[in-house]
Amino acid sequence: MRYVLLVSYDGTAYGGWQIQKNSVTVQQMAEEAASSLFGVKTAVTASGRTDAGVHAEGQVCHLDGREGIPPSKLADALNARLPADICVLASAAAPEGFDAVRSAKRKTYRYSMYFSPRRLPLKDRFSLWVKAPADLEKLARCARLFEGEHDFAAYSKSGSSAKTTVRTVYSVRVEERDGEAAVRVTGNGFLYNMVRTIAGTMLGYAQGSVTEERIILSLGRGDRSLAGKTLPPCGLTLESVDYGFPLFGAK
Amino acid sequence: MRYVLLVSYDGTAYGGWQIQKNSVTVQQMAEEAASSLFGVKTAVTASGRTDAGVHAEGQVCHLDGREGIPPSKLADALNARLPADICVLASAAAPEGFDAVRSAKRKTYRYSMYFSPRRLPLKDRFSLWVKAPADLEKLARCARLFEGEHDFAAYSKSGSSAKTTVRTVYSVRVEERDGEAAVRVTGNGFLYNMVRTIAGTMLGYAQGSVTEERIILSLGRGDRSLAGKTLPPCGLTLESVDYGFPLFGAK
Numbered sequence: 406m407r408y409v410l411l412v413s414y415d416g417t418a419y420g421g422w423q424i425q426k427n428s429v430t431v432q433q434m435a436e437e438a439a440s441s442l443f444g445v446k447t448a449v450t451a452s453g454r455t456d457a458g459v460h461a462e463g464q465v466c467h468l469d470g471r472e473g474i475p476p477s478k479l480a481d482a483l484n485a486r487l488p489a490d491i492c493v494l495a496s497a498a499a500p501e502g503f504d505a506v507r508s509a510k511r512k513t514y515r516y517s518m519y520f521s522p523r524r525l526p527l528k529d530r531f532s533l534w535v536k537a538p539a540d541l542e543k544l545a546r547c548a549r550l551f552e553g554e555h556d557f558a559a560y561s562k563s564g565s566s567a568k569t570t571v572r573t574v575y576s577v578r579v580e581e582r583d584g585e586a587a588v589r590v591t592g593n594g595f596l597y598n599m600v601r602t603i604a605g606t607m608l609g610y611a612q613g614s615v616t617e618e619r620i621i622l623s624l625g626r627g628d629r630s631l632a633g634k635t636l637p638p639c640g641l642t643l644e645s646v647d648y649g650f651p652l653f654g655a656k
Numbered sequence: 657m658r659y660v661l662l663v664s665y666d667g668t669a670y671g672g673w674q675i676q677k678n679s680v681t682v683q684q685m686a687e688e689a690a691s692s693l694f695g696v697k698t699a700v701t702a703s704g705r706t707d708a709g710v711h712a713e714g715q716v717c718h719l720d721g722r723e724g725i726p727p728s729k730l731a732d733a734l735n736a737r738l739p740a741d742i743c744v745l746a747s748a749a750a751p752e753g754f755d756a757v758r759s760a761k762r763k764t765y766r767y768s769m770y771f772s773p774r775r776l777p778l779k780d781r782f783s784l785w786v787k788a789p790a791d792l793e794k795l796a797r798c799a800r801l802f803e804g805e806h807d808f809a810a811y812s813k814s815g816s817s818a819k820t821t822v823r824t825v826y827s828v829r830v831e832e833r834d835g836e837a838a839v840r841v842t843g844n845g846f847l848y849n850m851v852r853t854i855a856g857t858m859l860g861y862a863q864g865s866v867t868e869e870r871i872i873l874s875l876g877r878g879d880r881s882l883a884g885k886t887l888p889p890c891g892l893t894l895e896s897v898d899y900g901f902p903l904f905g906a907k
Contacts, residue, residue, distance in 0.1 A: 413776060413777050413778060414777055415777040415778060415780070415781075460777075460778060462776075462778060480774065481774075484774065484775070489775065489777065489780065490777045490780075491777060492774055492775045492776065492777050493774070494774050494776075495774075523731065523732075523735065523743055523744070523745050523746075524735070524740065524743045525664060525713075525743065525745075526664050526665055526666040526711075526740065526741045526742060526743050527664060527666060527711060527713060527782060527893070529666070529740065529741075530666075530781060531778060642778070
């Protein structure tokens, strides 16, 4: 039977979600835990990859395993086999025909940055240190430029294999608190590096190095040089994946 | 000449502030950085020790070094020699007669805990996971019981060498946000484990295992069994040390 999992991880120590040769990944830890539990090699499929160093609060995964474990208890059985920086927050029986990748309707990512003349070790792990001054009103003001259906080719790493670079961004919201800003982006899908480059372009606008005109031009032209910098992974967190219906009755 | 430093650290990787044989400590890193900068063995004295795994947002230290470095630039010179989880946020020339230990008037510690049926890897580093339900209104309600001058003998590890176990707690405040509670304690000084035991006693009250009567009895009787549990170090952060006057003109 198919199970669905809600997973959170601190990505700092991992080479991203997807299994690869030269680093330990979250998928590897998840599959080792599931394989140990079921006694047979078990694949764990996430809604999408997250890059090396990127975090997740609400990654959604599915796996196929034998029946007999009450679906809501699978979480704790896996957690007993997972390191402390990866946790299954909830588990359930997957709805008929569910696939964590193909059934996903929209995702929300958060990019966090903090503004300080010096590094703050208590914020560093999940938030990017920004030393140069930025106008936080401008950061919020340029957010809506990215909303809507656009060709985000300029916001993706060149050489990306996506069939189309057109994506719909439903909302970009900026929240400020205690010298920290979070850029929250919800869309129907994201190209490789897209959120980190949107956040970098917005920061560039707030710091005066990117103009509004350049942002408007960048959306629709595949010229990578029009967009701003791609920010480092530490500030990025996958907040939630929406499937159009609730997956977990009681967390 | 004497310099004063404002220091923040993520204590996770360290055996506390004070230099010791069997683990790497924050003081050791600070003294190595200062000794390397000044070219001579240099002691760094903090307002007080923090235990293994405890964090600091605003530890205050002094050190004696040669003149010639503009006092406000000392921070960056030291940061260039410190690991990323320790940062000097500000530096200045120390006022006449200043001593980081003896001149300290009051300190504020924060104990953070988050309430969740399952571990949250993104909160775990600086906050204690509390699984069993707690009544947050009760947590706030018992805070004032600890305020005032009390004999905190029951809140200290036995065998502590302090001359007196009487301390004045100026305020205990509880702040809640997003499923997290912070207990902020300001006092004129703290016994070993005192804040972690106050927070544990308050949590015990909020969870129904400690009565108000027992808290009142515990303050003034040196019976350790009257107080609640000593919570683990990960949730504790030294927020600030107050000397009665501003030490850093411009951070």
